[in-house]
Amino acid sequence: MLAFRRGESGGAMEVFLQQLINGVTLGSIYGLIAIGYTMVYGIIGMVNFAHGDVFMLSAFIALLILLLLTQMLGLGAAPAFIVAMGASMALTALWNYAIERVAYRRLRGSFRLAPLISAIGMSTFLANFVTVTQGPNNKSIPPMWDQVITLTSGGAYDVTLSYRQILIVAVTGVLLAAFWFVVQKTPLGRAQRACEQDAKMAALLGVDVNRTVALTFVIGAALAAVAGSLYLLQYGVVKSTDGFVPGVKAFTAAVLGGIGSLPGAVLGGLLIGLIETLWGQYFSSDYKDVAAFSVLAVTLIFMPSGLMGRPDVEKV
Amino acid sequence: MARLEKISSALREAALATLIVAGLGFPIIAYRAEPDFNNALALLGRWPLFFQFCLAAFALRFALAFWRGGAAKAPIRERLWRSPRWLGPAALIALVVYPLAVVGLLGPQAALKWVDTYGVQILIYVLLGWGLNITVGLAGLLDLGYAAFYAVGAYAYALLAPATGLGFWALLPVCGLLAAFWGFCIGFPILRLRGDYLAIVTLAFAEIVRIVLTNWDVVTHGEAGLFGFPGLNFFGLPFIPGPRGFAAHAGLPFAGVHKLIFLYYLVLILALAANLVSLRLRRLPLGRAWEALREDEIACRALGLDTANIKLTAFALGAFFAGVAGCLFALRQGFVSPSAFTFSESALILAIVVLGGGGSQLGVAVAAVFLVGASEALREITFLKSVFGEGFDPAQYRMLLVGLAMVAMMNLRPRGLVSTREPTIKLPAGKIAAETAS
Incomplete structure (x- = not known):
C-alpha cells in the first residue's frame, strides 16, 4: 500500500503522515490552553480573553528562567528546561491569581459584557507589558532534543518523529489524566462542578466560591504555562504579540469541543491543530489562520454548544 | 496600643503585597533577554528596577492599609456631573x-x-x-x-x-x-x-x-x-x-x-x-x-x-x-x-x-482626545527620553495604560457603560459622573 502510493504520487502519503504528526503536536499545545478557557467559562461564564496572553507570558517566564539556569548556574539543557517549566507554572499561576483578583472578581455580578471588556483590557495590558519589559523582537533559543526517529524511509520524503514531539504529546497526556482525576475525584473538583452548576446554591452549601474560582484560574494558568514552555521548546521562538493568535485558536478549540467540557477542549485542540497544519499543507500557508478563524465563526453561529458541550439554555 | 496594632497589620498586608509583586516581577522585570553579538540570547539584569517596583508596592499597600484599613469601604459616591449648557x-x-x-x-x-x-x-x-x-x-x-x-x-x-x-x-x-x-x-x-x-x-x-x-x-x-x-x-x-x-x-x-x-x-x-x-x-x-x-x-x-x-x-x-x-x-x-x-x-x-x-457623546470625544492626544504629546517631551533612555516609545506605554484603564473602568464604573441615558461625561480621578445606578 505504502510502496504503491510512494511510486504513484511522490510521497503524498509521507507528507500527510508528517503533517498529521505535526498537527497532533500543535493540537496538544492548543488543547492545554483551551482547558483554561473552557474551565473559566464553565465556572463563571466568562470569555477569558487574556488567557492567550497569559500563555505568552508563561513562555517568556520559562525562557528567562531557562537562560538564567543555563547561563548563570551552568545547568544542562534538559534539567534546566524541566525546572524552568515548573517555575513558569508556579509564577504564571501567581500572575493569573493576581489577575483574577484585580480584574475579574468584582465583576462577577455585573452585566454580562463587563468581564469580557475587563479581560480585553487585561490582554492589552499583558501584551504591552511584555513588549515594554522585554522588547518587541523575536526571542529565539537554540533547538533542544532535536534527535528524530525516522518512521518511514527510502521514499521521496522521510517521515520523522522528534523526541520533542514525543515529549510534548506525552506531557500533555499525563497532565490531562492528572487533571481529569482532580476534577472528577477530589473535593476541589467537586466544588468546581458545584459552582459550575449553581454558584449561589454551592455557596449556601458551604463551598467557598471565591476560593474555587481562584483555584480554577490558578490551574488554568499552570496548564497554560506547560503549553507555553512546550511551545518554546517546539518552535524555539517567542515574541510579545504571540499571545493573541494562539489564544484565539485555543478559544476556537474550546468552542469547537463544546465550551465547559474538558475532553471537548482537548478534542477541539487536536482538531484545530490538524485543521491548521493540513490546511497550511494542502491549501495555503498564508491563509492558515483563516481556517481557524472560520471554524470559530462557523461553530459559534451554527453549533454554539460544540461537539461535546451541553446546550446553553438561557433562563429569564 | 490600637495604633500599634494597626501599623503591624498594615505592615503584614504590605509585606504580602511586596511578596506578590516580587513573584510577579521576578524574571520578567528583573531580567531582560536580548540577543548578543553571537545572536544568542543573553540576560541583562535589572535588579534596581525590580526593587523599585517592590518598594512601590510596599509603600502603596502600607499607605492603603494604614489609612483605609479596618474601616468599612466607603461606597463610591455617584456624583452627577451634567455638562453645562455652554x-x-x-x-x-x-x-x-x-x-x-x-x-x-x-x-x-x-x-x-x-x-x-x-x-x-x-x-x-x-x-x-x-x-x-x-x-x-x-x-x-x-x-x-x-x-x-x-x-x-x-x-x-x-x-x-x-x-x-x-x-x-x-x-x-x-x-x-x-x-x-x-x-x-x-x-x-x-x-x-x-x-x-x-x-x-x-x-x-x-x-x-x-x-x-x-x-x-x-x-x-x-x-x-x-x-x-x-x-x-x-x-x-x-x-x-x-x-x-x-x-x-x-x-x-x-x-x-x-x-x-x-x-x-x-x-x-x-x-x-x-x-x-x-x-x-x-x-x-x-x-x-x-x-x-x-x-x-x-x-x-x-x-x-x-x-x-x-x-x-x-x-x-x-x-x-x-x-x-x-x-x-x-x-x-x-x-x-x-x-x-x-x-x-x-x-x-x-x-x-x-x-x-x-452612550455619552462628549465623554467619547474627551476620551479620544485624551488617549490619542496624550500619547502624541508624550512623544514630544524630550525630558522623558532622558529619564527612560533613548528607545523610549510612549506608544507602547499608551496601550499598556489603555489596557489598565479599561480594567479600572469596568471595576470602578461598570454601570457607566449601560445605564446612562442623558449624555454624561466621565472624568478621571473619581470625578466620574453618571446617573446613579438605575
Whole structure:
C-alpha cells in the first residue's frame, strides 16, 4: 500500500503522515490552553480573553528562567528546561491569581459584557507589558532534543518523529489524566462542578466560591504555562504579540469541543491543530489562520454548544 | 496600643503585597533577554528596577492599609456631573477656530504638525468613537472587529479612486455604504448570538479581513499597501503649487497646511454629522429600540420589537461611520496598509468608547482626545527620553495604560457603560459622573 502510493504520487502519503504528526503536536499545545478557557467559562461564564496572553507570558517566564539556569548556574539543557517549566507554572499561576483578583472578581455580578471588556483590557495590558519589559523582537533559543526517529524511509520524503514531539504529546497526556482525576475525584473538583452548576446554591452549601474560582484560574494558568514552555521548546521562538493568535485558536478549540467540557477542549485542540497544519499543507500557508478563524465563526453561529458541550439554555 | 496594632497589620498586608509583586516581577522585570553579538540570547539584569517596583508596592499597600484599613469601604459616591449648557457651543467654536489660530500663531510650516497630528488624527478617532458608540454604547452589541470596517473604507477609497477616476466627494459616501454593507453582511449571520459570542465572532471576521488584505497581493499589494492614489482637492482645485493649484486661485502663497486645514474642516463636519445623527436617532423609535435592546433583549422580543432589524441597523450604521473614517484616513495618510487595522486598533477604539462612558457623546470625544492626544504629546517631551533612555516609545506605554484603564473602568464604573441615558461625561480621578445606578 505504502510502496504503491510512494511510486504513484511522490510521497503524498509521507507528507500527510508528517503533517498529521505535526498537527497532533500543535493540537496538544492548543488543547492545554483551551482547558483554561473552557474551565473559566464553565465556572463563571466568562470569555477569558487574556488567557492567550497569559500563555505568552508563561513562555517568556520559562525562557528567562531557562537562560538564567543555563547561563548563570551552568545547568544542562534538559534539567534546566524541566525546572524552568515548573517555575513558569508556579509564577504564571501567581500572575493569573493576581489577575483574577484585580480584574475579574468584582465583576462577577455585573452585566454580562463587563468581564469580557475587563479581560480585553487585561490582554492589552499583558501584551504591552511584555513588549515594554522585554522588547518587541523575536526571542529565539537554540533547538533542544532535536534527535528524530525516522518512521518511514527510502521514499521521496522521510517521515520523522522528534523526541520533542514525543515529549510534548506525552506531557500533555499525563497532565490531562492528572487533571481529569482532580476534577472528577477530589473535593476541589467537586466544588468546581458545584459552582459550575449553581454558584449561589454551592455557596449556601458551604463551598467557598471565591476560593474555587481562584483555584480554577490558578490551574488554568499552570496548564497554560506547560503549553507555553512546550511551545518554546517546539518552535524555539517567542515574541510579545504571540499571545493573541494562539489564544484565539485555543478559544476556537474550546468552542469547537463544546465550551465547559474538558475532553471537548482537548478534542477541539487536536482538531484545530490538524485543521491548521493540513490546511497550511494542502491549501495555503498564508491563509492558515483563516481556517481557524472560520471554524470559530462557523461553530459559534451554527453549533454554539460544540461537539461535546451541553446546550446553553438561557433562563429569564 | 490600637495604633500599634494597626501599623503591624498594615505592615503584614504590605509585606504580602511586596511578596506578590516580587513573584510577579521576578524574571520578567528583573531580567531582560536580548540577543548578543553571537545572536544568542543573553540576560541583562535589572535588579534596581525590580526593587523599585517592590518598594512601590510596599509603600502603596502600607499607605492603603494604614489609612483605609479596618474601616468599612466607603461606597463610591455617584456624583452627577451634567455638562453645562455652554460647553458644547464653546467646544465647537474652539474647534472651528483651532487650525486658523495655530497657523496664525506658528506660521504655516510649524503648524503642520498641530493641524495634522493633533487635529485631523484626533478628529478621525472621535468620528470612529462616535460610530462605534452606536453599536456598543447604544445598542450594547460588543463589536471587537470595528477596525475591519475602517479598513473597508480606507481600501475602498484607495482602490476605487484610481480605478474609477471619481473624486473623493463621490467616493466618500461609497466608502461609507460599502462598509455599511459589510456591517450588514457580518451582522446577519450573528443575529442569534449572545453578547460575548457575538463579540468573538466579530473579532474572527475582522481578523479574516485583515489576513485577506495582507495576502491578496494582486489587489491589495500585501504588507506594502497601496499608495499613489489621488489625494484631496478643493472642489476641483488641487493643492499643488503653481497657477492651477488652490493657492494661486485663492491668492495665497502655497503652503502644505492648506490641504490639512481643508481636511480638518471636512473631518470636523463629518464627525459633527455623526454626532447629530446619533443624538437625533436616540429620540426616534429606532434609537429607543437600540437602548431597549441593550438593557434587555428578551424583554425587547416579548414586547414585539424586531431585534434582527434593530441589531442590523446598529451594526450597519456603526460600520458606515467607520467606512467614512477609513476614507478620511486614506486621504490623510496617502497610503493604506493592513498593519493599520490590527486588533489593537479595534481595542483602542473600543477603549475610547468604554472610557468615554458609552452612550455619552462628549465623554467619547474627551476620551479620544485624551488617549490619542496624550500619547502624541508624550512623544514630544524630550525630558522623558532622558529619564527612560533613548528607545523610549510612549506608544507602547499608551496601550499598556489603555489596557489598565479599561480594567479600572469596568471595576470602578461598570454601570457607566449601560445605564446612562442623558449624555454624561466621565472624568478621571473619581470625578466620574453618571446617573446613579438605575
